[in-house]
Amino acid sequence: MLTTTAKPEADPSSSAGRPRSASTHGAEGIYLDHAATAPLDPSIAAAMNAVASQHFGNPSSRHALGLAAERQLRQARAQIARRLGLVDGTVVFTSGATEALAIAILGSGRARRQPGHVLVSAVEHAAVRENALLLARDGHEVEEIPVDADGRIQQRELLARLRPETFLVCVMHANNEVGVVQPIGRVARAVKRERPRCRILVDMVQSFGVLDTDVAASGVDMVAVSAHKLHGPKGVGALGLAPGVSLPPLWAGGGQEHGLRAGTENVAGAVGFGLAAEAGKGDPERFIAFGERLLAAVREVLPDARALVDPRHRAPHILAVTLPGLRSEVVVNALSERGLWVSSGSACHSRRSLRSRVLTAMGVDERDGVIRLSFGRSLDDDRVDRAAELLRAVLAELS
Ligand SMILES: Cc1ncc(COP(=O)(O)O)c(C=O)c1O
CATH class of the missing domain: 3.40.640.10 (Type I PLP-dependent aspartate aminotransferase-like (Major domain))
Structure with missing residues (x-):
C-alpha cells in the first residue's frame, strides 16, 4: 500500500493567528484541496x-x-x-x-x-x-x-x-x-x-x-x-x-x-x-465521514450552512458548503493564514473573481459564499479534527 510521508503538523492552537510562510505550508498545513491537485505519493x-x-x-x-x-x-x-x-x-x-x-x-x-x-x-x-x-x-x-x-x-x-x-x-x-x-x-x-x-x-x-x-x-x-x-x-x-x-x-x-x-x-x-x-484515491467511506465531521463543524457556527449537493449524488471526496453571509475569498484567505488550505471553487478560475458558472447553473444564491473541501490519501482523523477546529475558529471570527 502506498503512503505519504508528510511531516506532522504543528498544533493549530499554538500557532493560531500567525501567518504562515509558503515554505512552511507543506510541513505544517492541512491540505483539503485534493480536487485541485493531490500531493505526489513519495513511493x-x-x-x-x-x-x-x-x-x-x-x-x-x-x-x-x-x-x-x-x-x-x-x-x-x-x-x-x-x-x-x-x-x-x-x-x-x-x-x-x-x-x-x-x-x-x-x-x-x-x-x-x-x-x-x-x-x-x-x-x-x-x-x-x-x-x-x-x-x-x-x-x-x-x-x-x-x-x-x-x-x-x-x-x-x-x-x-x-x-x-x-x-x-x-x-x-x-x-x-x-x-x-x-x-x-x-x-x-x-x-x-x-x-x-x-x-x-x-x-x-x-x-x-x-x-x-x-x-x-x-x-x-x-x-x-x-x-x-x-x-x-x-x-x-x-x-x-x-x-x-x-x-x-x-x-x-x-x-x-x-x-x-x-x-x-x-x-x-x-x-x-x-x-x-x-x-486509487483512498477509502470513500472515510472521505464521507471526514465530510460529515467538517460540515458539522461549519454548522456549529453557521446553522444555515448546507452541503450544496445531496449526499446520494455526491462524490465522497468533494464537499462544497454554503457559507450564508460570508464571502468565499475572505474565508479561504483567513483559513490559509492559519494553515488550512481549501478552495472557493475550481482552482482554474478561483483566483479570478468571476462567479462560478457551475454555481450559477445550479441557482446558488449569489450572496452566499461557498467553500470546497476535498480529500485524498494524505489525510487522517487527526488532521480532520484540527481542520474542524480551525473552521470553527475562523468562521466564528468572521461572522
Ligand atoms: C473535472 C476536471 N476536468 C479536467 C481537468 C483538467 O485536468 P488536467 O489538469 O490534467 O489538464 C481538471 C483539473 O483541474 C478537472 O478537475
Missing part, C-alpha cells in the same frame, strides 16, 4: 525516478533499452486500462486531461464532413466547455444541457435537445467544484437508444480511482483522466477509447500513441500514472 515519485534513470531509452528504439522502456509504457497502459474497464479498448497517454479532452472534442469535430451539433452539460470543466466552443468556430452548433439545483442534468432535457446531426454529448462524471455525480451509464444508454451514432465523452478526472469508472459497462465512448488528481505526477493524463471508437489526430509526427498523440512518450510519467491508478 510513486521514487518509482518514477528509478524509471527515468534506468529506462531512459526511447520506446520507439528497437534495441534493448528502447524495448525495456516500451515494456514500462505497456505495463502502465494496462494498469490504466484495467481501472477503466478498457482492456479491449485503447488508452492514449497525453500531457493531462485537458489535452485528452481536446483530442476527443476537436477530433470528433474534425471527423465530420458537415457542420453538426454538440451537447455539453452546464457543469463541465473549462477543458470541455472551451474546446467545445472552439468547435463552434468551425461551424458546429454547441448547446448546453441545463442542470437542477443539485447540479444533475435532467435526462428529459438532454433527450429533447438531441438532433439527427448531434455527433457529441459531453457529460462529466464527478464535478470538480461541487462533487455532483452524473448517472453516466443511464445517460449513455438513453442517448444511444435515440442516436446510436452519437459519441459520448465523459470527463472522469475527479471520479477516477474513487468511483466505479468501468467504461465498458457504462457504454460511453471516450473518457479523459489525469494522474495528478490521484497522487500521481502532474502533466500526465490519458484518453480512453471504447472498442471500435477511432478519431483523426490533431497533429502528426512519429505516430506514437496509436497515431493520436505523436511525440516521444513520457515513460516515467506514464509509470507514475499507472501506479496511481492502481492505488
Whole structure:
C-alpha cells in the first residue's frame, strides 16, 4: 500500500493567528484541496525516478533499452486500462486531461464532413466547455444541457435537445467544484437508444480511482483522466477509447500513441500514472465521514450552512458548503493564514473573481459564499479534527 510521508503538523492552537510562510505550508498545513491537485505519493515519485534513470531509452528504439522502456509504457497502459474497464479498448497517454479532452472534442469535430451539433452539460470543466466552443468556430452548433439545483442534468432535457446531426454529448462524471455525480451509464444508454451514432465523452478526472469508472459497462465512448488528481505526477493524463471508437489526430509526427498523440512518450510519467491508478484515491467511506465531521463543524457556527449537493449524488471526496453571509475569498484567505488550505471553487478560475458558472447553473444564491473541501490519501482523523477546529475558529471570527 502506498503512503505519504508528510511531516506532522504543528498544533493549530499554538500557532493560531500567525501567518504562515509558503515554505512552511507543506510541513505544517492541512491540505483539503485534493480536487485541485493531490500531493505526489513519495513511493510513486521514487518509482518514477528509478524509471527515468534506468529506462531512459526511447520506446520507439528497437534495441534493448528502447524495448525495456516500451515494456514500462505497456505495463502502465494496462494498469490504466484495467481501472477503466478498457482492456479491449485503447488508452492514449497525453500531457493531462485537458489535452485528452481536446483530442476527443476537436477530433470528433474534425471527423465530420458537415457542420453538426454538440451537447455539453452546464457543469463541465473549462477543458470541455472551451474546446467545445472552439468547435463552434468551425461551424458546429454547441448547446448546453441545463442542470437542477443539485447540479444533475435532467435526462428529459438532454433527450429533447438531441438532433439527427448531434455527433457529441459531453457529460462529466464527478464535478470538480461541487462533487455532483452524473448517472453516466443511464445517460449513455438513453442517448444511444435515440442516436446510436452519437459519441459520448465523459470527463472522469475527479471520479477516477474513487468511483466505479468501468467504461465498458457504462457504454460511453471516450473518457479523459489525469494522474495528478490521484497522487500521481502532474502533466500526465490519458484518453480512453471504447472498442471500435477511432478519431483523426490533431497533429502528426512519429505516430506514437496509436497515431493520436505523436511525440516521444513520457515513460516515467506514464509509470507514475499507472501506479496511481492502481492505488486509487483512498477509502470513500472515510472521505464521507471526514465530510460529515467538517460540515458539522461549519454548522456549529453557521446553522444555515448546507452541503450544496445531496449526499446520494455526491462524490465522497468533494464537499462544497454554503457559507450564508460570508464571502468565499475572505474565508479561504483567513483559513490559509492559519494553515488550512481549501478552495472557493475550481482552482482554474478561483483566483479570478468571476462567479462560478457551475454555481450559477445550479441557482446558488449569489450572496452566499461557498467553500470546497476535498480529500485524498494524505489525510487522517487527526488532521480532520484540527481542520474542524480551525473552521470553527475562523468562521466564528468572521461572522
Ligand atoms: C473535472 C476536471 N476536468 C479536467 C481537468 C483538467 O485536468 P488536467 O489538469 O490534467 O489538464 C481538471 C483539473 O483541474 C478537472 O478537475
